[in-house]
Amino acid sequence: EAQVTQNPRYLITVTGKKLTVTCSQNMNHEYMSWYRQDPGLGLRQIYYSMNVEVTDKGDVPEGYKVSRKEKRNFPLILESPSPNQTSLYFCASSFRPPGTGELFFGEGSRLTVL
Amino acid sequence: GNSVTQMEGPVTLSEEAFLTINCTYTATGYPSLFWYVQYPGEGLQLLLKATKADDKGSNKGFEATYRKETTSFHLEKGSVQVSDSAVYFCALSAPYTDTGRRALTFGSGTRLQVQP
Numbered sequence: 001e002a003q004v005t006q007n008p009r010y011l012i013t014v015t016g017k018k019l020t021v022t023c024s025q026n027m028n029h030e031y032m033s034w035y036r037q038d039p040g041l042g043l044r045q046i047y048y049s050m051n052v053e054v055t056d057k058g059d060v061p062e063g064y065k066v067s068r069k070e071k072r073n074f075p076l077i078l079e080s081p082s083p084n085q086t087s088l089y090f091c092a093s094s095f096r097p098p099g100t101g102e103l104f105f106g107e108g109s110r111l112t113v114l
Numbered sequence: 115g116n117s118v119t120q121m122e123g124p125v126t127l128s129e130e131a132f133l134t135i136n137c138t139y140t141a142t143g144y145p146s147l148f149w150y151v152q153y154p155g156e157g158l159q160l161l162l163k164a165t166k167a168d169d170k171g172s173n174k175g176f177e178a179t180y181r182k183e184t185t186s187f188h189l190e191k192g193s194v195q196v197s198d199s200a201v202y203f204c205a206l207s208a209p210y211t212d213t214g215r216r217a218l219t220f221g222s223g224t225r226l227q228v229q230p
Contacts, residue, residue, distance in 0.1 A: 004157070033217070042118070042203060042220035043158075058217060090157055098218050099146055099207025105157030 002027050006091050006106035013081055014114050021076045021109045023091035029104070031094045032074040033058070034066065036087040037108075043090065049074055050097075081113040116141045118204050120221035127194055127228050135189040135224045137178075137204035145206040147171075147180050147187040148218065152201045161189075161202070194228045201225045 004025045013019055025032065034046040035058075045058030047066040055066050063085055065077040074093075078085060091106040092098075121136040139147070146165045150158040162171030167182035176191045187204060204221040 040222050042222040043218075044220075045217045048217065092157075102160040102163075103150075103158070103218065105159070107155070107157050 002104070004091055004093055004104050004106040006089075006109045008109060009107065010110050012112045012114065015082055016080050019078050019081060019111075021078075021089060021091075021111070023074045023076065023106060024072050025074075025091075025093040025104070026072065027093060027095070027104065028071065029093035029095050030071070031097055032068070033092045033098060033103075034064070034074070034076045035090045035092065036060065037090060038087050046076070046089075048098075078111075081111075083113050085111065086113050087111060116145070116206060116219045118206055118219055118221035120202075120204050120224050123201075123223075123225035125224060125226050127226070129196055129228055129230055130193045131228075133189070133191040133194045133198075133226070135202055135204075135226070137187045137189065137221060139185050139187065139204070139206050141185075141206055141219075147178070148205040148207075149176070149178055149187070149189050150203040150205060150220075152203065152223070154200070158203060194226070196228045196230055199226055199228045 007022045030051050032049045035043040037043050044060045049055045049068040089109045092103040094103050117140045119138050148163045149161040151161045152158045162173040164171040164180035170179045178187050178189045201223045203223045205218045
């Protein structure tokens with residue numbers, strides 16, 4: 001089954017404690033992105049990857065890091081989480097660049113930073 | 115810059131009612147337009163899309179027409195079901211940046227509640 005898998009689905013943590021949200025896709029897609037969803041703001045892109053070892057900042061990259069060492073994985077790293085990073089996070093992948101083809105989303109990871 | 119404006123929700127309808135969710139956009143060039151749907155506890159799924167002016171996207175009984183003259187892409191369905199209850203996002207494709215990145219710009223989402 002074609003899917004994008006994120007872990008953890010839910011996480012409560014404290015300010016400053018490093019965490020990683022994993023994302024894996026089994027569709028051999030080149031393009032992967034991370035978005036955050038906040039009430040009234042829709043989805044905003046955090047980081048974007050066009051292929052292995054190729055990443056670019058999205059619209060709201062501050063406080064986040066990513067890496068793309070393998071085609072299937074695109075982890076999101078919060079080195080020192082802060083309460084304003086409390087949000088619902090989505091990983092997405094696509095065969096074509098976003099906007100030219102369908103995006104496939106994971107089920108989301110709800111993060112709370114106390 | 116690019117932006118998408120959707121009607122605020124929630125929209126509450128009875129089963130078999132007619133649905134319209136308004137979406138207007140601001141963009142440079144000729145973007146593609148999309149509707150994504152998010153069912154409770156799930157990620158977003160592509161519902162339909164249109165890539166040029168006057169195109170009509172359709173899927174699962176939903177339709178939307180790309181209107182360049184009014185910069186709109188309203189979502190419609192003739193007869194909604196309880197299973198259509200979800201959050202609906204309008205989105206447009208942004209131009210490529212000078213680093214080769216391309217993104218979708220999403221609206222804030224409209225929650226639809228269909229009552230039996």
